[in-house]
Amino acid sequence: MQMVRRVMGFIRDQSAGYLANHMARLFARELQARIKPLGLSIGTFPALLVLWEGDGLTQRELIERLDIEQPTMANTLARMERDGLVVRRKDAADGRVQRIWLTAAARALEAAATAAADEVNDRALAVLSPGERASFVDAMCRIIAALQTGVPDDAAGRSP
Template identity: 60%
Template sequence: MAFNRMESATYLASLVARSLARALQERGQKLGFAPGQFPILLELWSEDGLTQKQLLDRLDIEQATMANTLARMERDGLILRRRHPSDRRSQQIFLTERAREMEAAAKEAAAAAEQSLFSGFRRFEKELMLEYMRMALANTARDGEAS
């Protein structure tokens, strides 16, 4: 039986992810952030001063990738690191004024990228797709815990 990639969820999901990342990159580049930084920014906009360990626990990112992304964000003036007041081994990560000021525009850029993905969808179709995506992610998380 021939493999039909257009019937493969893994293949289609990777195409959708790349397409969204590309759309966010085009918009985010103008603001000064990369798509891989966006989840970290979202967490810090929600709760500034998290440690790297807290970010790792909240986001599904490899330790090395997180370290490299934070280094780039620090270099680009998006974050500052400060020694944790009660745990000398860890550092807290804080947004710079520049990163705080870009929050609304960055979220608008992400919404525009998402809107391009859902162009032509009826509201219930978008809601169904999002629900199916959440269900699939829950399944993969459960499978990951089992292995």
């Protein structure tokens, strides 16, 4: 029968949403510092992870794997093309789609970049025991799944 509403004020330092934002910013700062020497920035990282597994994907396939909105991905790909990480080529069969191909330069960065990400994760998770790490990652996965589902068209004032 827990007291959901506290009498006085919202406790910022115990709010999951606030902590999630803060933690994500710190992860980003840390990764950015480590991949900047490689000429990479954090926004390109998720796209590269997918493309290193296999390129020639369409923009739509990328955004489905990454849960990123389409204009964000279009913008990111434009920067990646500008920076010589990918090239976009028209699909022969469908005139609408642009298939994304890694450049040799991008392929060459895989080992160093993933090593940098491993280092950041290791540094962050070092404060947890191995068991805690597993349940922490599992909890994030479950929360992500929970926040992705539902809210088909609700939750934002349905009647004027």
